Amino acid sequence: MPTIGQNSRTTIGHPVTLPALSFAPEEIRTDEPTRSARLKWVIVVDESLPAGRAVNATACVAAATASSVGGLLGPDAVDSDAQTHPGLPWAGCSILGATPDAVAEVLVKAQASEGVHVATMPEAAQSTRVYDEYLETVARQTTAALRPLAVSIVGPRNRVDKLVKRLSLLP
Template sequence: MIEQIIDFAADEVRTSESTREARLDWVIVVDSTLPPGRIVKAAASVAAPTGPAVPGLRAQGGTDADGGDHTGLPRSGCAILAAEPGKLRQVRVQAARRDDSLVVDMPHAAHVTRDRIVGGMGMLP
């Protein structure tokens, strides 16, 4: 459970600046020993709940010059890094100790027990 809300305040959202100038950094660290498909799955799986957990992270969508609608993207860039499993655990422990960090992880069990996890949440397979 998150005790402190990590968010983007409305007055600090500056669309004229690079996302690198944002106060918050978003980093996903993946297990470097996983095959490429599982790395992508893990990154997408932890990114999905991050948006709703960080108020103001997702920008308002818009319409392009051809009239196509687009969902808003994150206000902060997202770096994706890789680490060996031991280092990954160490990074997670350190981040979890900080009051100014949000940790969203995907334990190994989530890779191999999808049916039980998805079924347990009442989602359609």
Template sequence: MITEHRAVRHVRHVRPAGANKCAVVVGDELPVGLAANAAGVLSVTLGHRVGGLVGADVEDADGVAHPGIIHVPLPILKAPREAVAAIVRAAAEDDDLFFVAFSALAQSCRTYEEYTAKLAATATADLDSIGVALHGPRKRVDRLVGSLPLLR
């Protein structure tokens, strides 16, 4: 059902900034706290894996340095769980898209060690996607998520 094989490679920002797009989609049935958690985990992973998303550190008028933040829009969208799974499947088939899938299994774990042990014992087809982050050509990302509403 879900292919996460590309989630282990680093992606370089190779297109002009306006040509790429990012988006996060979370399941619309998730309570607000779990939706925020899923979006946060996916966003951190996306920022770590996709080079060029985070801008340089900036000093304010007093000379205090502030860490760089993402310099492109990152909409947080919602969709029914079945649609999230369909987006993950479609992203897995598109070599131009980088994606990170977030499963109910991952969200149920309290530690990374627990997550890795449970994931190692779970077949890909048994993973239940509750969120996904995407990065890639604007048209390809829009094709998958362009009609989805914002999480509110």
């Protein structure tokens, strides 16, 4: 059964915290089209950013998402030279462009949507060079004041589609 919400269990005497949202092992179907996956992953990025900053914001929220959503990455691939290539998102990930206001609107709606994982890249992450400075900058601002550059959303396909219905793929 898929996991939604924070769950805990004990394995060999040690508590293990399961991801708040994940694919159940039997749901991981790398032999089927990505559209058949129960969960959908999209990243909405501020289309007014220069390319390098947009790619950076997208990569950062993707890293945060991949480490937080269980079963998102497929198995490693091995080429004919026996070199291993780390697993990629088997269910796909669409990168959508939006105006800064639309990115903020999607974020607010996604945060209010139950059963959806949300990871954000606020502008403060690109304006600081030391992670502790980033943490301090974020701590001084309200959620509404943090300008999101990118928002990563994973959730039930119909819910995610409703959140981003009018947005297009980033060119």
